[in-house]
Amino acid sequence: MTVIVTDAGFAADDWTQGFATPDTLDPGARGLDLAGHADPAPLAGRLAGLGLIRVIFPAFADGRGLSLGRQLRWMGYAGRLRAAGPLIADQYAMLRRLGFDEVEIPDDLAARQPWPQWAARADWRTHDHQSRLRA
Numbered sequence: 001m002t003v004i005v006t007d008a009g010f011a012a013d014d015w016t017q018g019f020a021t022p023d024t025l026d027p028g029a030r031g032l033d034l035a036g037h038a039d040p041a042p043l044a045g046r047l048a049g050l051g052l053i054r055v056i057f058p059a060f061a062d063g064r065g066l067s068l069g070r071q072l073r074w075m076g077y078a079g080r081l082r083a084a085g086p087l088i089a090d091q092y093a094m095l096r097r098l099g100f101d102e103v104e105i106p107d108d109l110a111a112r113q114p115w116p117q118w119a120a121r122a123d124w125r126t127h128d129h130q131s132r133l134r135a
Helices: 064-074 089-097 107-112 115-119 129-134
Strands: 002-006 009-011 031-035 052-056 080-084 102-106
Touching: 002 107, 009 115, 052 064, 064 080, 064 089, 089 115, 102 107
Parallel strands: 031 052, 052 080, 080 102
Antiparallel strands: 002 009, 002 102
């Protein structure tokens, strides 16, 4: 099982429409799984009908998915953007700033890093480096 992390707390996954891959993506698909190292260019013009894109991070130390999330937003994707994998609470603010709406983590990670650790980073708009410099 997995846990979904949002600014409001831990939640169960409410996405029920499945996921296609770039190879199986058809006009009726609503969800898309992308590897963190994927090239988003072939998806140009195919993002509008998608309700959720899940970017898969193979490890918390692999930051390629961060760039991919940002590129998807620059390409005009306005739906839900989810980071999935063994990510840690310390990465939450950066994920949110780069356009991710939510994070999907394994249950065992949620047990090791409970909601209060994620909540400490949930006010990502206020607690960023630039805001501290301006103060």
